Amino acid sequence: MKRSEFRELASRKIIQLDGATGTELIKRGMPAGVCPELWVLEHPEAITDVQQAYVKAGSDIVYVPTFGGNPLKLAEFGLESRTAEINAELAAISRRAVSGTLIFGDIAPTGQLVEPFGPLPFEECVELYKKQIAALLEGGVDGFAIETMMDLQEARAALLAVRELCDLPAIVTLTFEPGGKTLTGIDPVAALVTLQALGADAFGCNCSTGPEAMAELIRRMKPYAEIPLAAKPNAGMPHLVGDKTVFDLAAPEFAEAAMQLAEAGANLMGGCCGTSPAHLAALHEKLRGRKPLPAAPVRRGVIASGTQFRRIALDEPFAIIGERINPTGKKALQAELRAGSLELVKTFAREQTELGAAVLDVNFGLSGIDETEMMRRGVSELVLACPTPLCIDSTRPATVEAALRLYPGRALLNSISLEEERIKEVLPIAARYGAMLVLLPLTDDGIPETLGERIRVLEAIMAEAAKYGYTPADYAADALIMTISASPEAAAVSLDFIEYCARKLKISTVCGLSNVSFGLPGRPTVNLAFLGMALGRGLNTAISNPAAPGLTDMVVASDALNGKDNRLERYLAYHAAKAPSPAGTAPARAQAPAELTPEAALTESVLRGKREETLKRLDALLAAGADPGKIVNGILIPAITEVGNRFERKEYFLPQLMQSAAAMQQAMEKLEPLLQADSGDAPAGPVFLVATVKGDIHDIGKNIVTLLLKNHHFQVIDLGKDVPAETIVDAAIEHKAAFIGLSALMTTTMPQMRTVVELARSRGVTAPVIVGGAAVDETFAESIGAVYAADAMATVRAALKLI
Incomplete structure (x- = not known):
């Protein structure tokens, strides 16, 4: 299927996806604890029955059963070497099962966090996914569904793997916590902005919640969505009835609630945990004849860090791009970088963010260091140290690519000029990763002196960028301010350029503010005077030090005067924070730390x-x-x-x-x-036994619990994953455990927690059992005689209370 065909289909109808696969396979005989992918290979009639039932229920796309088909997941069953065979054959089985219906290869998490958030190297993750994707292509899939991701970087790795192997459509869905962010803190709009720029054909949510809560996420994303939005909610919350897991919403109730997703703007809809062909059939009836919500004007010009996003546009508040992470003229920073240290870089990042910088310019152009490697390290460290979106600033194509490839967000790139190397080498790199662009009206012959020449060069750059799909909202034109000490007319030319871009071309403008005063006395005054003049001409972004005297004062006042500050909220809050205390002391912000x-x-x-x-x-x-x-x-x-x-x-x-x-x-x-x-x-701390229950092979949450328990003086015995009840209870008796911690991610393995509790009590083990996992809640924990912990820190707190 061509990507254009997928987009066209999503524009004229709400595409119906399929429902849950694992629970349907269990109904057809799949036992707990086996590798689902291998079991399906050995029982192809089961998946054939499931997929045909979903097609009969109205599904336009069904997923190939390869959720755990990446090499790392298969390695847990000793099947890594069979990755290609398993994925290709499962795709072929699906193709035969539902000939004439679209089949999408299912790509899911590896079970490890990816750099810079975790230990799995980013490029290794890309290559792991490529092995799975290549096999699915061999099996004949029509596209890909990258789903249930909680880590934006892992989703990026999977999407890059798809894009580097084929041009088929790719749907990406993340799983969000009740607070509206993923477990790793990813904001849904920031993730949408990042992934649609990287080449996703649809983006949205799956798992985690029922339809009503998911509708709110779709509503939040819709104004920023240039691509279709997808929603695959659970059938409400799971509960254990006897030894069976049941969900809140029966088919009619699920379909009724799912209409909120259509009203919020979802273009693709299906079901996740707890949904069945009956749920999808009921959904199909509700969607019959319903058209997707017409697209509203999209808010373009957005950059993102993953956890935050910022729109840079003429109708938005002024954006300060912090300039301090640049070694030019900074001896202390130069020394640190040459020594391989990034501590000062992180300090500058935090300080500029606290002072109001909306974006951080990152430049490591310094002799005596490997700029590309330092940029990779710098991006990794800054992502962890500070949530502010980054502006990648380099003249080297290799450095630009290293930064944009690794950065888990949508970056601003400084800059693209009409110089041959920038147009032929750097612009394609920027487009590949979807960066927003600073455009520099500069040629191989230098800086044009007149306004007309600068405009001609700028429009030529825009024409080249448009070939890669860029729009005017994706640009910020650099006014190229030169020092007036050398060229007294330089300021006037730059001001006229700003006005032309803002009023005629309707694009953002940016300038390096301090350049105008270079070589002059009283530089702060000159800078502020120029800023005031430029604001009046339409300037909406500047690369500057947010700590510069008077800079933020003027920016905040300008936004208030220009109607960019709703009810003067930012202006009033800013000055309230600056007000002296009752005792007349200086405000905390003005004091040296x-x-x-x-x-x-x-x-x-x-x-x-x-x-x-x-x-x-x-x-x-x-x-x-x-x-x-x-x-x-x-x-x-x-x-x-x-x-x-x-x-x-x-x-x-x-x-x-x-x-x-x-x-x-x-x-x-x-x-x-x-x-x-x-x-x-002296005796050590209490013994805390932890395990993921039988049939469940997920252990990220358990590993985090283990780390935090050790931090709090507990002796931790980690039995691993897929652990039988007998093994857990035997170990609890052997180690005289003070606590037993059980993890289960899947609804199908929750009953094993009850088995462990009952076996432990029957054998005289009285240690409190603390349970947690994505599908577990307090009601379930109480029903089996256990203590509920919502997350790793809650586990620690529960144990400390019970000591």
Whole structure:
């Protein structure tokens, strides 16, 4: 199927996807604990029956049963070497089962977090997915469904793998938590912006919630969607009735609730956990004759970091692009970069964000370093240190590609000019990864002197970019301000250029603000005077230091005057924050930050998840004679507890939680020999036994729980995944476990938790059992005599209360 054909189909009808596969296979005899992909190969009649039932129920697209068909998932069953065979044959079986209906290869998570959020290298992840995708192509799929992703970077890796192997349509859906973000903190609009720029043909949500909650996510995304939106909700929430998992919504109720998705703007609709052919048949009846919601004008010109997004447009508030992550003229930063350190880079990022920068310019052009490798490292570190979207700033094509390929968001690229290398090499790279562009009216002959020449060059660049699908909303034209000390007329030319771009071409403009005053005394005054003049001509973005005196004051006032500040909310909040305290002291923002005590510095390192810095500050405390026990109980435990508090308040997400836990763990490993020497034969902490139950092979959540429990002095016995009840209870007795922690991601394995609890009690094990997982809730936990924990930190808190 051509991508254009897919888009056309989604524009004239609501495409019906299929429903749940795993539960339907279980109904047809698939036992727990087996590899579903291998079982289907051995029982092809089961998937044939399921898929034909969905087609009969009205599905336009059915998914090939390859959810766990990537090499890492198959390796858990010793089947990695059969990746190509399994995927190709499953696609062929599906093709034979529903000839004439579209079949999409199902691509799902590997079970590992991808760099920079986790240990799996990004390029390795791309190659793993390519192995699966190549086999599915051999089997004859019509497109791909990348689904149930919680990590935007993993979704990007899968989509890049598709795009680098074929030109078939690709649907990408993430799974969002009740708070409206993924477990890794990804915002739905930011993910949409990122993935549609990267080449997704449809984007949306699956799993996690029922139709009503998912409709709110679709509504949020619709104004930014240039591609069709997809929704595949669960049939409500799961509950255990006897040994069977049942869901809230029967077929008629599911179909009725799903109409909210159509009203919110979904172009593709189907079902996930708990849905059956009956649910899809009821949905088909409700959708009969219904047209997709007409597309409203799309808000274009959006960049994103994954966790945040920012629209850069003439009708939006002024955007300051922080200029400080650039070694030019900064000796301290140059020295750090040559020493291989990025600590100052991260400090600059946080400071500029706190001062109101909407975007961070990132430039590592410095002699004596590998710019491309430093850019890769810098992007990875900045993504973890700061949520602000990035502007990649480099003249080297290889550096630009390395940054855009790795960056888990939609970046701004500084810059594209009419120079031959930039047009022929860098522009295709920018288009491949969907970056927004800074356009520089510059040629191989230099900077045009007159307004007319600059306009001619700019329009030539725009014409070239349009060949790659770029629109005027994707540009910010650089006014190329030159210093007036060398060219007194330079300011006038740049101001006229800004006005032409804003008023005639209707595109954003940007300038490097400090250039205008170079070589002059009183530079801040000159800069502010030029900014005021440029704002009046239509300037809406500037590369500058947000700490420059008066800069933010003028920007905030300008937005208020230009009607870009709703009810003056930002203006009033800004000045309220600047107001002196009742005692007449200066506002906190204007004060230099106080130097942290050694104890507070160690706390800050753990909160920020800085492993190397944590060890350095720990060493300094120990060298000064600090007591190891007091460091643990007075600094480290309170620090990791505060991390947990921020996680629960949704100020931190999984990446920050894991970074801080890893920093804490390193500190604990260093302190443990000292603690043992001080305490002699003192007993260790309580034994906490953890396992993923029989039939379930998912363990990301369990591994995070393990890490946090170790941070809090528990002795953790990790039995792994797919663990039988007998093994869990035997181990609990052998290790005299104080607690048993059970994880289950799938609704089909939830009954195993009851089995463990009942077996433990029958054998005299009285240790509290704490349960968690995507489908588990408090009602279920109470029904089996267990304690519910919504996440890793909740597990720790529950255990601490029960000690």
